Amino acid sequence: MTDSIYIRPIGLVPGPQSEHGNAIRLAGGMVYASRFAVVLRRDGKIAERWLASPDTMAEVLGGLPDEVGAEAEQQWANLTLAHPALELGSRTIRLDQPQVMGILNMTPDSFSDGGSNTDISAAREHAATMVEAGASIIDVGGESTRPGAKPVWEGDEIERVVPAIEACAAMGAAVSVDTRKAAVMEAALAAGASLINDVSGLTHDMRSAEVVAAASCPVVLMHAPGSGADLHEGGDYASVVFDVFDELRARRDAALEAGIAASRILLDPGIGFGKSLADNLALMNALPLFHALGHPLLLGVSRKRMIGAMSNEAEADARLGGSIALTTKGMDAGVQLHRVHDVRDTVQARNVWRGLRDAALTDFADLPG
Structure with a gap:
């Protein structure tokens, strides 16, 4: 028992x-x-x-x-644990309020933008626009993780992400790299990235935990059921909320055993990865539970397929309203980092959300006692 x-x-x-x-x-x-x-x-x-x-x-x-x-x-x-700020290069990212992470896809087969930023000049311009709009972190990725996407050789992935990371770092941005390969992590860190965002939770590459521990950099451990090339395989849950909680705890514990400091671990429930619409909705409604694991949370719901499923199969570039709705739901749950495509609109939503929160603290100022 x-x-x-x-x-x-x-x-x-x-x-x-x-x-x-x-x-x-x-x-x-x-x-x-x-x-x-x-x-x-x-x-x-x-x-x-x-x-x-x-x-x-x-x-x-x-x-x-x-x-x-x-x-x-x-x-x-x-x-009730208050998390210290993330120190990413020269940038300090406070975690006592929601922060926006802008997505910079360097993949020709991205589900959301079709590879529109793979040219380095276009990538640099897009990154600068996101920073100007209020992105606290730029997340650079060189391999699509959409269902059915083909794996990318690490050498090709390095060639895709390193120039973009160097360009973002040169403009003073805090940079993360979205990868599950140790060699890509090493190259990205050398190029100026200061945060690892691993959709496999450090399970895909046997060396990845060693690389992160040696670099003493923050790492995002995301939940995905697949352990091989396809991260979406094996999504069979007895109770998706508790199962994802347990698996994230296990991946956190493995990271600690590998020598990664608890203060450098962030967690992501992996919305859309090997999960049905009902699974995703259950996780969204249960987001506050994941604070009980004791680490900052990252949420990536921008333009996800679940939005299309609830809006007459709207295409990825027509899912802004749903993306804002889900991201705001995450803010209501206390999620600290929000990974998005539409930075300007999300930052505006975040600022309005924060204004409402600030005002709420004085709503009862005139009550006795």
């Missing part, structure tokens, strides 16, 4: 004063949580579920089975 525990925030509020202080600041950000579901899973099935608030959580945790008690206490502490 195997027990596992999960603490899922289910009641989010605009500020602690709306609950007379009986709320926590979720992951040190601009979102507050006042109600939580504590879920006990036994042999893959939900056995019990308790509701708690900050002032009753100690009582609920004290009544849990001994084998999950320490994990529950750690998750509760993680939910």
Whole structure:
């Protein structure tokens, strides 16, 4: 018999004063949580579920089975953990508010832009436009990860990404590289990248964890069910939310064992990777749960196929509205980094979202007490 525990925030509020202080600041950000579901899973099935608030959580945790008690206490502490800023080259990226990561595809077969930026001059111009529009990080990728895409030889991938990384670094941008290959990681870091974004969660290449640990750079571990060339294979879940949580925890633990510091690990639930529409929607609604793992979160929903599935099969370049809606949902859940194609529109949405959050902190200023 195997027990596992999960603490899922289910009641989010605009500020602690709306609950007379009986709320926590979720992951040190601009979102507050006042109600939580504590879920006990036994042999893959939900056995019990308790509701708690900050002032009753100690009582609920004290009544849990001994084998999950320490994990529950750690998750509760993680939910209030404020994450330090990312130091990416000369740039400091604060994680107490949502940040926008702009996508720079150097692939001729990208699902979203059809390779429109593969020329280095066009790539440089597009990157500069994203930085000017408010992107905190430029994420450079040289291999498409859409379903059915063919793998790219590491030498070709290096030739695609290194010039773009050098151009972005030269303009003072914080740069990440979207790759799952150790050789590409090494070349990208040498060219000026300071963050690794690995869609395989460091499982694709046996050397990748070693490279990240040696470089002491931050790394994003994304969930994808496929372990081989096709990241979308094997998406069979008993309960997608808890299964993805467990698998991300396992990949985090493997990274720690490889010598990667906990403070340098970010997590991504992998929306759209080996997941059905129902799976993706379930994960979007459960995003606050993933703060219980104790690491900053990245969300990549921009122009994803799930948007087309809910909007008469709109083409990728006609999914801005859905992209903004899903990204805002992520902001409501306290997600720190948002990987997007449409930087200017997303930054505008983020600024309005933040204005609403700032104003909410004074909504109850005139109440007694």
